[in-house]
Amino acid sequence: MEKTGIIIIGAGASGLMAAYVLSRKGRKVVILEGRNRIGGRIHTLERGLFSSAVELGAEFIHGNLPLTLRLLKEAGISNYPSRGEMWQAYNGELGRRSWNMPEWDELMVALDRLKEDISIAEFLAENFGEDKYALLRASVISFVAGYDTADPKIASTFALRTEWQQDDEADQHRITGGYGQLIDYLEMQCKVNGVEILLNATAKLVAWNNNQVQITLWNGECYLADAAIIAVPLGVLKAEATEPAALVFKPSPTEHQKAIRQMGYGAIIKILLQFETPFWVSSDASAIGFVLSDESIPSWWTQYPVPSNLLTGWLGGLPAEIKKELSEFELLELAIQSLANIFNRNENELRRELLAFKVVNWTTDPFALGSYAYDTVESHDARLVLRQPVANKLFFAGEYLYEGPAIGTVEAALSSGKAVAEQLINFIA
Ligand SMILES: Cc1cc2nc3c(=O)[nH]c(=O)nc-3n(C[C@H](O)[C@H](O)[C@H](O)COP(=O)(O)OP(=O)(O)OC[C@H]3O[C@@H](n4cnc5c(N)ncnc54)[C@H](O)[C@@H]3O)c2cc1C
Numbered sequence: 001m002e003k004t005g006i007i008i009i010g011a012g013a014s015g016l017m018a019a020y021v022l023s024r025k026g027r028k029v030v031i032l033e034g035r036n037r038i039g040g041r042i043h044t045l046e047r048g049l050f051s052s053a054v055e056l057g058a059e060f061i062h063g064n065l066p067l068t069l070r071l072l073k074e075a076g077i078s079n080y081p082s083r084g085e086m087w088q089a090y091n092g093e094l095g096r097r098s099w100n101m102p103e104w105d106e107l108m109v110a111l112d113r114l115k116e117d118i119s120i121a122e123f124l125a126e127n128f129g130e131d132k133y134a135l136l137r138a139s140v141i142s143f144v145a146g147y148d149t150a151d152p153k154i155a156s157t158f159a160l161r162t163e164w165q166q167d168d169e170a171d172q173h174r175i176t177g178g179y180g181q182l183i184d185y186l187e188m189q190c191k192v193n194g195v196e197i198l199l200n201a202t203a204k205l206v207a208w209n210n211n212q213v214q215i216t217l218w219n220g221e222c223y224l225a226d227a228a229i230i231a232v233p234l235g236v237l238k239a240e241a242t243e244p245a246a247l248v249f250k251p252s253p254t255e256h257q258k259a260i261r262q263m264g265y266g267a268i269i270k271i272l273l274q275f276e277t278p279f280w281v282s283s284d285a286s287a288i289g290f291v292l293s294d295e296s297i298p299s300w301w302t303q304y305p306v307p308s309n310l311l312t313g314w315l316g317g318l319p320a321e322i323k324k325e326l327s328e329f330e331l332l333e334l335a336i337q338s339l340a341n342i343f344n345r346n347e348n349e350l351r352r353e354l355l356a357f358k359v360v361n362w363t364t365d366p367f368a369l370g371s372y373a374y375d376t377v378e379s380h381d382a383r384l385v386l387r388q389p390v391a392n393k394l395f396f397a398g399e400y401l402y403e404g405p406a407i408g409t410v411e412a413a414l415s416s417g418k419a420v421a422e423q424l425i426n427f428i429a
Pocket residue numbers: 009010011012013014015032033034035038039040041042056057058059060061062201202203204231232233236244245246247268270362367368370371372397398399400408409410411412413
């Protein structure tokens with residue numbers, strides 16, 4: 001069996017970025033990717049089913065994110081601001097979102113006073129347990145589920161405080177042609193530098209000692225390397241060994257595995273619907289961007305400012321975990337019912353006007369098993385452990401290893417891939 005320099009398991013943004021950095025320094029890299037495509041949780045579906053390219057996974061650049069923007073510039077890929085107006089639909093009333101909740105100011109003051117990190121559920125119970133705060137509690141829990149896709153019982157209050165104190169309202173962008181452009185660019189650069197990318201190559205067993213790493217795939221094929229970068233999602237690392245993409249380590253890096261269990265990883269179901277007409281647009285609602293609601297598929301967005309007949313539904317956190325075993329058609333029905341209630345439309349009419357749909361259940365996708373990481377009270381310490389290589393042979397990379405305001409994003413994945421490649425170059429001359 002021939003030995004390769006470095007094997008990377010996973011061709012998502014972090015694995016590809018690591019390969020790009022390593023191969024630029026002349027390292028021999030092989031990537032093993034379990035799916036029949038690269039990109040992982042970035043998946044731009046080219047025009048076909050829908051009348052334009054659509055994002056099944058990552059869609060927005062959340063803020064002024066240095067590495068993403070630098071790579072886009074290097075690749076000559078443009079992006080555009082995409083934040084339309086925020087609307088809300090509660091108890092059947094659709095209107096512009098009002099931020100007029102005086103309790104929200106009280107929440108920010110109480111957050112500022114917090115000295116020791118606890119879960120957001122505990123924080124709310126301790127500080128806002130009275131009946132008069134019921135609406136505030138519901139709105140915080142729904143935000144934690146919707147945006148962070150997190151379980152409030154373990155989500156860190158400190159991390160949420162940092163997130164809510166940032167003012168990035170104006171800074172949301174989309175990539176022209178989709179995030180897939182960035183993946184294509186990284187793939188092209190990797191290939192030019194001699195990186196080999198193997199698809200349908202699901203790793204199962206990672207056996208390591210002080211000299212080498214041996215990786216065995218599901219089909220029994222074996223690969224030997226000087227070192228390996230494990231760039232699979234946190235959900236896959238947390239999974240039981242019986243899951244199709246789960247990895248078994250021999251010997252087991254016990255400290256690292258404990259740290260993996262301490263980190264938070266959310267749930268998400270994304271639903272894309274294309275209609276005959278953009279019925280949500282009116283003279284009053286010409287710039288409608290996001291709608292938050294109390295429906296079973298609660299969050300929706302348009303393609304504003306690009307004229308489009310596409311609506312995207314978003315179900316995150318525990319509600320997504322609870323509904324993850326529903327069939328595609330059951331989820332589609334929930335989406336139609338939700339839209340009918342939000343926009344006061346007849347369900348049958350909406351079904352007739354529906355031209356195309358796609359339900360993307362990332363929570364049951366065996367190569368993702370969820371959405372993205374969120375901070376628990378223990379995440380910071382766990383990350384310190386996971387950022388250390390195991391015997392200079394196993395290096396972990398992925399969005400969940402990034403420490404900072406862009407947790408869970410493509411920026412986080414790219415930053416982690418870059419950092420781990422640089423670390424590996426230093427360790428292995
Ligand atoms: C629905 C959704 C919407 C999102 N929206 C945004 C957004 O708007 N903006 C944003 O910045 N971020 C967004 N994100 C998050 C972003 O997509 C991720 O943080 C980022 O793409 C993760 O990159 P990664 O390389 O860490 O992991 P991944 O992209 O998941 O890559 C890991 C790779 O490992 C492969 N793999 C898994 N197991 C094995 C195995 N056993 N053997 C071989 N290969 C394996 C997988 O197939 C995958 O290709 C979103 C995520 C989801 C799911």
